[in-house]
Amino acid sequence: MPPLLTFLNHCVFEATLLTRVSFPPPQVDATTKANSGHPGAPMGLAPTAHVLFNKFMNFNPKNPDWVNRDRFVLSNGHGCMLQYALLHLFGYPVSLDDLKNFRQVDSITPGHPEAHDTPGIEVTTGPLGQGFSNAVGLAIAQAHTAAVFNKPGFNLIDNYTYCIFGDGCAMEGIASEAASTAGHLQLGNLICLYDDNHISIDGDTNVAFTEDVLKRFEAYGWHTLTVGDGNHDLPGIEAAIQKAKEVKDKPSVIKVTTIIGFGSKLQGTGGVHGNPLKADDGKNVKSLFGFDPEQSFVVPQQVYDLYHKKAAEGAAKEQEWNALLQQYASKYPAEHADFTRRLSGKLPEGWEKALPRYSPSDAAVASRKLSESVLEKIHNIIPELLSGSADLTGSNNTRWKEAVDFQPPSTGLGEWSGRYIRYGVREHAMAGIMNGLAAYGTVIPAGGTFLNFVSYAAGAVRLSALSQVRAIYIATHDSIGLGEDGPTHQPIETLAHFRALPNMMVWRPADGNETSAAYYSALTSRHTPSILALTRQNLPQLEASSIEKAIRGGYVVLDAANANLTIVSSGSEVSLCIDAAKYLKEKHNVVARVVSIPCFEVFDTQDKDYRLSVIPDGIPSLSVEVMSTLGWERYSHEQFGLNRFGASGPYKEVYKKFDFTPEGISKRAIATVDFYKGVPVRSPLNRAFQQII
């Protein structure tokens, strides 16, 4: 049995014991029991993970939230049984029964790791490339938090971020973007281990992936290392990680060449990537590693002892750290107060008083500028807010005047304590990095791009929602109102897309007060991300708007007795609808109420009486929004929108082309009133049963 011999020859006994003895059985058993899952990566990565967790990582399983813990991200999240097994062995609240419930409904061991489900899982991974970008975000957050809070003699924050990624992640564009960003930012606190096992679902990676990965990372400015035999060379893995830690001005990537499914009869093939081992192969693995092949889910006590010893060391480290924090509290009470407040997730008392308020006599302003005004007012009050843009700073208006860039000080372009991130033209990595930033616990990320290009980031935005982080997408140029850039840049489907995404608040404010309300809601929703859809063009300040009304998600902006219909709208079309209401009254003696719904998701959470007071029974309603009508059927009987691509031209001309004028709206309003004449009308909010949400 040559692999076993080599293994024995090269490994430290203790490590051998653990990687051979403990990891394979739980993960082999669990994937076999579920008849589903990916045993290959966990088995190939067991030695690497063993060395990393036991020799380097600082963490306390009794307090998975300790802020200065080292962070671990398994970017190839399909290998999560590796993580679950580790969590179990170290004494996190993940039991053998939890492992047995792998991939079962309502277990804490789902098919891919989910941060809000399982203690000790930092970020939700599985969709390839995401974890890698999250790790970059975690490392940025560490560098920033250290720069803000550390003081001479108080190295409060000095954790590392470790990330394992595989060939799949290496192929994904989001990881390329994030790696280029991390290289630029010289993130010496980030150490990534590339599981070079040459296998992906299609088999040997040589069918599609023959690039020189390390050379590419060198081009990005990374420090690169290799471990030729990740199956046996545990000292080599240890030495490489040690060297990586010593390089402080570059992120490090260690290529660890492994055999996928190490120990299985199918090791080194695609057959062990995504399918559980056959029963006889599972027995074979157990025998090979010195186990009783007939027993399942058995971990020897000496394994627990060793892992628990490491866990106890972590607990002691946290205790030391807590003592340091206490000293810090007395020496730097203001910083300490800020630090602990941030960790609590609460914003500074009374911060909301800084939100700008507007009255109708104030000038018409584009909501992207209104957003900038909010940032100008609150950035000093909410120091944990980190803004940024995917290379559209001047267009997104995401940067307050006095902002300092987050940059390596050596570049002369900024500071680690800087709060403005230049993401480059990398929307997807921006969102993935924001998820990592938010997961760290001491910062709130906001990032800008055009609304249309939030779609480039859809994979990561989805994970903002699923992993319940407070991330704020500042999405400007939100419609055909961007004008000349034309159809390639004019969102049509985008709002429908994100309105359909669970746990995502899509805000489309109509004026200054609504923009403030959007920020209020986004910043106070600790477990829900937000997209703020903002205009390029100027918007008048509405008569009836207020922050208080708008934070209900929907409200009446123009009321009228004996109305013939309700017009519901959002953002830039609300003032147009108010004009249309005037036109309808003057020219056609039709009385229209106008409702603004800046946020579907928030409006839906209001009590039914309130919602029915906004869109009442008895009269029909018409929605007006210059994009896909999909979804507006929830709030209206008839929809006026744009179920085609836009046009390139000055925005007023484009609005006219598609009939979005007081006249054009009135035409549809009259058609609606006529269509419902003599028909008893129920509000679209009246429903037969409750949805599953």
Add this chain to the structure above:
Amino acid sequence: MPPLLTFLNHCVFEATLLTRVSFPPPQVDATTKANSGHPGAPMGLAPTAHVLFNKFMNFNPKNPDWVNRDRFVLSNGHGCMLQYALLHLFGYPVSLDDLKNFRQVDSITPGHPEAHDTPGIEVTTGPLGQGFSNAVGLAIAQAHTAAVFNKPGFNLIDNYTYCIFGDGCAMEGIASEAASTAGHLQLGNLICLYDDNHISIDGDTNVAFTEDVLKRFEAYGWHTLTVGDGNHDLPGIEAAIQKAKEVKDKPSVIKVTTIIGFGSKLQGTGGVHGNPLKADDGKNVKSLFGFDPEQSFVVPQQVYDLYHKKAAEGAAKEQEWNALLQQYASKYPAEHADFTRRLSGKLPEGWEKALPRYSPSDAAVASRKLSESVLEKIHNIIPELLSGSADLTGSNNTRWKEAVDFQPPSTGLGEWSGRYIRYGVREHAMAGIMNGLAAYGTVIPAGGTFLNFVSYAAGAVRLSALSQVRAIYIATHDSIGLGEDGPTHQPIETLAHFRALPNMMVWRPADGNETSAAYYSALTSRHTPSILALTRQNLPQLEASSIEKAIRGGYVVLDAANANLTIVSSGSEVSLCIDAAKYLKEKHNVVARVVSIPCFEVFDTQDKDYRLSVIPDGIPSLSVEVMSTLGWERYSHEQFGLNRFGASGPYKEVYKKFDFTPEGISKRAIATVDFYKGVPVRSPLNRAFQQII
């Protein structure tokens, strides 16, 4: 004026004249007139484009569709005035008036180049990184078409693909993915020119982008070259392109260092990137390049003469080629017939007879397997069909048994004539490459991934729709029905997203006949892409389904006299709804009709009488689909769906958890019937006015 002197010193007179004299004025004038647009890139790139188009490219402005033309892609599409100016000078049907209408409504010169709008524009670009991936697709299509049709003495297809891209494209993940793919595929027919001008919207690229781009491309396996002074060194540009053409086994990238907005007072700064030149600066540029600063939109006759001479050479080349094609026709009539048929966009006569048909006694089969059966049946009949997958071949079932991979023959893994593309884990590049493949004119691309990860490709999928190409996305594992992989992989918002996208057909077939119908529709829709959402789990063959019914997009699968309600559904839930109808009748004496709507977009195009026969007036309707309900309000009064994330577990358990069982559906059906009791009910298809589509 040193730049001018350097310019004069280094340039061939003719080239100097053209680049100095002709390009800047139209593009300077046009962007100034529109008070919008991006003059910087066109001005900096004029010398490069001049050399490329005049010295290398083969094309005939009188026939922009000549299949063996060299392809040009401006990936930094915001610089489209460069392309429009070139098209005008060469005599394409783009007039000076068209240039004057730059970025005006209904012009053929929109803010970003759109393939279906403007003769001579190959692909729709602007969203960064897309054009680069399209270029890779065009190059693959060329290599494949050449391998299929070229014969000894008949080099029918030997065109090159040239692509200019800027720093923005270089930062985008999609371009990284595509570059890695192109390197792997050794595409020697692809030559990319990297406009290294160090400026993006945020200013100097050193704020975010400090990687070594050429080293990265080397890592991908590209041949790399540099031109140090792209503003003046026209012979250097020429020599580099020449060298690139000589390397046949690698794609080439030439880094051309340029000054953005060359000639402007703001040259080399972000100020000239996205803003038109000020009036005095425009005059300054004209004076600098020897023009009358007071005149606008004036092109000297000698410039036209020179460019038209090149155009005439192109026309002559096409004539030669046509003669060659005629000889080919007589020597290889079958190949010639296939070739010309493909170019016509028509499928082989009677191909649809090969589509599998099913009857209720046939076994239950997953629709991803049904899709595979279609591919098995049609791949020999439709030789232009190129399939592939983003590393999910065995899961997407996209590869027919006898398929040969598209690979460089030297790898031993396939052939240039191979029809199966291994895209790697690169969903976004896959879609961008498919857009390029479809644009070439001789192939129809189909590409697979999980439905959830079509979202990674959203930027490119949007452009499939906007640029009206026949691309087919095979999107398997389409719901919570994928089971154990869990919420990270279970689409909730995805169908709503793409149903809201104009010119996109989203098919979610319920059985074998509907799967065949989906393929029928996708393959015969020459200007509309399709997403086929397919199950992992088995589906029974429906009693009432047929290809003919399903190609109408929606039809009755279970009719009943005196029905109390209509249940509308799609895909895997249709058979569940039929079960629910039986349950309703047996347990509650409620009579339900059941309707399958496999494709909203196609159903919407049916005549109103037909649609109302499917979802009639008089009884309420309930939709059932295990994902976001957003959009189903168009076809139903009440919606049963999943407006939250899914769960990891065996799929039947997951369905049960969320109440998607005959009992669960019945509960909602009864609530719906009760809610509408005594209320006159209009079909949701009855609308007050026509939507803008």
